[in-house]
Amino acid sequence: MSENINLVDSSRASSELGDNNYRRLDYLDQLESESIHIFREVAGQFERPALLFSGGKDSIVLVHLALKAFRPGKFPFPLVHIDTGHNFQEALDFRDQFAQAIGEKLIVRNVADTIREKNLTEQKGKFASRNALQTFTLLDTIEEFKFDACIGGARRDEEKARAKERIFSVRDEFGQWDPKLQRPELWNTYNGKIDKGENVRVFPISNWTELDIWNYIRRNKIELPSIYFSHDREVLEYQGQLVATSEFIQLEEGDKVAIKKVRYRTVGDMTCTAAVESNASTIDDIIKEIIATKTSERGETRIDDRVSEAAMEDRKKGGYF
Amino acid sequence: MDILRFITAGSVDDGKSTLIGRLLYDSKSIMIDQLEAIEKQSKNREDGEIDLALLTDGLRAEREQGITIDVAYKYFSTPTRKFIIADAPGHTQYTRNMVTGASNSDLIIILVDARNGVSEQTRRHSIIASLLNIPHVVVAINKMDLVNNSQDVYNNIVIDYSAVAASLGLKDITYIPISAINGDNIVEKSASFPWYEGESLLHILENVAVANDINYTDARFPVQYVIRPQTDDLHDYRGYAGKVISGIYKKGDTICVQPSGLQSVISAIEIGGQQVEEAFAPQSVVIHLQDDIDISRGDVIVKTDNLPTIENELDVLLCWMGNKPLKAGNKYLLQINSRVVKAVVKEIEYKLDVNSLLQEPSPDQAQLNDIVKVKIKTASPIPYDSYKKLRVNGGAILIDETSNVTVGACMIQ
Numbered sequence: 001m002s003e004n005i006n007l008v009d010s011s012r013a014s015s016e017l018g019d020n021n022y023r024r025l026d027y028l029d030q031l032e033s034e035s036i037h038i039f040r041e042v043a044g045q046f047e048r049p050a051l052l053f054s055g056g057k058d059s060i061v062l063v064h065l066a067l068k069a070f071r072p073g074k075f076p077f078p079l080v081h082i083d084t085g086h087n088f089q090e091a092l093d094f095r096d097q098f099a100q101a102i103g104e105k106l107i108v109r110n111v112a113d114t115i116r117e118k119n120l121t122e123q124k125g126k127f128a129s130r131n132a133l134q135t136f137t138l139l140d141t142i143e144e145f146k147f148d149a150c151i152g153g154a155r156r157d158e159e160k161a162r163a164k165e166r167i168f169s170v171r172d173e174f175g176q177w178d179p180k181l182q183r184p185e186l187w188n189t190y191n192g193k194i195d196k197g198e199n200v201r202v203f204p205i206s207n208w209t210e211l212d213i214w215n216y217i218r219r220n221k222i223e224l225p226s227i228y229f230s231h232d233r234e235v236l237e238y239q240g241q242l243v244a245t246s247e248f249i250q251l252e253e254g255d256k257v258a259i260k261k262v263r264y265r266t267v268g269d270m271t272c273t274a275a276v277e278s279n280a281s282t283i284d285d286i287i288k289e290i291i292a293t294k295t296s297e298r299g300e301t302r303i304d305d306r307v308s309e310a311a312m313e314d315r316k317k318g319g320y321f
Numbered sequence: 322m323d324i325l326r327f328i329t330a331g332s333v334d335d336g337k338s339t340l341i342g343r344l345l346y347d348s349k350s351i352m353i354d355q356l357e358a359i360e361k362q363s364k365n366r367e368d369g370e371i372d373l374a375l376l377t378d379g380l381r382a383e384r385e386q387g388i389t390i391d392v393a394y395k396y397f398s399t400p401t402r403k404f405i406i407a408d409a410p411g412h413t414q415y416t417r418n419m420v421t422g423a424s425n426s427d428l429i430i431i432l433v434d435a436r437n438g439v440s441e442q443t444r445r446h447s448i449i450a451s452l453l454n455i456p457h458v459v460v461a462i463n464k465m466d467l468v469n470n471s472q473d474v475y476n477n478i479v480i481d482y483s484a485v486a487a488s489l490g491l492k493d494i495t496y497i498p499i500s501a502i503n504g505d506n507i508v509e510k511s512a513s514f515p516w517y518e519g520e521s522l523l524h525i526l527e528n529v530a531v532a533n534d535i536n537y538t539d540a541r542f543p544v545q546y547v548i549r550p551q552t553d554d555l556h557d558y559r560g561y562a563g564k565v566i567s568g569i570y571k572k573g574d575t576i577c578v579q580p581s582g583l584q585s586v587i588s589a590i591e592i593g594g595q596q597v598e599e600a601f602a603p604q605s606v607v608i609h610l611q612d613d614i615d616i617s618r619g620d621v622i623v624k625t626d627n628l629p630t631i632e633n634e635l636d637v638l639l640c641w642m643g644n645k646p647l648k649a650g651n652k653y654l655l656q657i658n659s660r661v662v663k664a665v666v667k668e669i670e671y672k673l674d675v676n677s678l679l680q681e682p683s684p685d686q687a688q689l690n691d692i693v694k695v696k697i698k699t700a701s702p703i704p705y706d707s708y709k710k711l712r713v714n715g716g717a718i719l720i721d722e723t724s725n726v727t728v729g730a731c732m733i734q
Contacts, residue, residue, distance in 0.1 A: 020532075020535075020537045020601075023535075023537065023569070023601040024323065024532050025323070025603065025604065026322055026323060027322050027323055027324045027402075027403045029604075030323070030324050030603065031324075032593075032605075033564060033603055033604055033605040034603075034605075036564075036605035037545070037563075037564045037605050040545040040546045040562050040563065040605070041545060041659070043545070043546045044545045044546045044618045044659060067593075067594075068593035068594065068605075069562070069605070070548060070562075071594050072548070072550050072555055072558060072594070073548040073549065073550045073558075073560075074550065076546075156394045156396070157395075157396045160393070163393045163394050163395065164391050164392070164393045164394075170725075179391060180391075182391060183726055183727040184417055184418070184420070184421040184642050184718075184727050184730070185421060185727075186420070186421055186424040186425075186716065186718055186727070186730050187424045187425060187712075187713070187716045188425070188564075188658075188713075189656055189657070189658065189716070189717070189718050191656065191718060191720055191725070191727045193654075193720055193722075193725035194725055195725065206394070207394070207396070207405055209396050209398070209403075211398075212403070
């Protein structure tokens with residue numbers, strides 16, 4: 001369908017553009033070019049950047065964009081994963097294999113170690129999550145390696161606090177975001193100047209939507225962990241959401257557990273990411289479902305955003321991505 | 322399918338948030354859970370209608386105070402286009418946010434309340450549209466339902482605004498009567514205005530010819546990063562990574578590096594690792610040259626037959642964004658694309674009154690949100706084009722070296 005539309009577009013524009021008619025980038029090419037430009041600004045402006053890589057689809061797309069930005073050279077940064085210990089094994093396996101396949105350095109730091117070393121208190125309850133504790137490990141890792149820029153795969157369409165964050169987002173020593181003191185970001189000029197101890201979170205795919213990501217994955221035949229595709233899984237039905245049973249979730253009497261055909265729309269911790277019922281086993285099927293869906297990505301799959309209207313804003317102010 | 326970036330200018334009172342909410346809602350870009358969240362908050366309203374304005378307010382303080390503090394970006398798409406909306410607040414004290422949002426926009430929607438006509442705020446937004454050189458303007462005359470959908474009211478506003486636009490040199494202006502709250506003329510053409518011959522707002526947004534705004538003539542390539550693998554098999558590989566911000570580069574082109582003036586010939590161009598014959602704006606590419614010449618980040622590769630201006634004394638229209646005032650003699654860093662140089666503001670020639678367009682000569686200082694004409698001297702010459710001629714190579718920012726904050730937006734004359 002989209003190809004037909006392109007044909008109509010170009011025929012209409014041909015008389016106006018003359019020779020330059022074919023020199024038109026479609027939206028995915030434009031987004032790709034913008035993201036590559038941002039990556040190279042990071043490389044040009046910072047001494048010790050890092051790319052936060054989880055094995056989820058957004059960070060996988062980030063790495064593919066970095067390949068386009070820097071090959072045949074090596075990345076001017078390592079891949080870094082803050083492992084909560086509650087991750088999906090499929091995503092972890094993919095993370096390791098992918099980093100090895102492209103020959104780039106992967107640094108993993110574990111939230112469990114931070115909890116032990118710093119005597120942190122774990123959340124209690126049915127879906128006890130390490131989402132909040134993750135920030136401690138991230139900040140420790142930034143300090144350990146003296147990272148001055150951390151590249152992340154957050155998108156502005158995900159959530160309304162994210163919709164307000166800059167592409168170069170300056171954080172203080174404690175990783176805190178102050179939405180009222182953001183630097184104006186003009187044209188495509190990024191100001192990465194910081195003091196010692198501060199760092200910048202950089203979001204090269206800020207302007208991509210969930211659907212843009214999937215269309216890009218389809219067009220570039222990007223491989224993903226298997227959990228993004230329909231598979232059988234034992235899940236707990238809880239307040240309208242499907243949560244995979246695992247050692248991290250405490251089942252109680254009366255809990256409804258069943259094996260269902262599901263896929264994941266986002267990949268976070270097993271304790272706070274819900275699956276969606278689906279038979280979609282190809283990228284095309286997934287895109288069809290996303291176009292038809294009536295629930296947002298985070299609304300459908302993230303248990304952690306439901307806490308309050310300002311849950312994400314508060315976590316960002318506390319140093320979260 | 323391409324991308325249109327636009328900014329909406331107006332205050333909450335003009336129905337700006339309602340308009341954006343309407344565009345998102347009617348183009349089915351709002352999901353059930355997001356709708357439920359705003360339904361919950363809309364319950365306090367007497368009429369029980371969903372308050373679409375709540376969709377655009379992202380921060381707690383904004384929801385509490387019912388204002389928009391900062392630029393928020395919103396996304397929606399139709400089968401023909403992806404849209405990126407910069408939602409900027411309309412209050413006077415937030416001029417810097419509007420300038421920020423306007424800097425990347427292809428189009429501006431200026432909302433006019435049909436009951437009030439062309440106001441000071443309308444003028445202010447139009448001046449910013451003109452300063453930032455936004456190529457396309459849509460004047461949306463809103464709340465037509467409150468003036469009985471009157472053609473006379475509409476026509477009078479069009480006449481008033483035409484005078485403002487003419488004085489500012491704004492081009493490509495489209496007028497449209499709407500009622501954002503009722504959805505009239507937003508997605509579908511409405512029967513409420515039988516006298517209106519144009520198309521719906523969405524139709525206008527889908528059909529603005531943004532491809533014509535790209536400059537294919539003046540080739541400019543700021544170098545961001547030099548790729549040098551230095552491995553055994555790629556020992557001699559040296560690629561200049563950057564984005565073609567305007568123009569076209571072909572293999573075999575004779576180029577010239579600014580500001581050094583060194584010349585060479587393009588030996589290869591790569592996009593995402595693939596060799597190509599040519600690159601054009603706005604592609605991110607890697608350029609290879611025949612000769613091993615000294616090139617580093619901040620240099621601009623241009624063609625020998627089309628040079629930018631290379632100067633160290635600049636005439637600049639400046640939007641001041643710092644909390645501390647600007648005084649003549651203050652030193653800053655000036656960043657234009659990937660080039661950063663030390664700079665001093667030599668003189669503040671005048672301050673522009675954004676309501677009356679009157680010039681106040683030689684003010685002592687410039688305050689936050691002031692627009693001033695200044696003379697800037699840079700420590701070394703910079704390659705640039707006038708902002709009016711080539712937006713992508715005529716806009717620069719000023720950075721306070723002591724706080725690292727971006728304090729000014731420069732439109733080089």
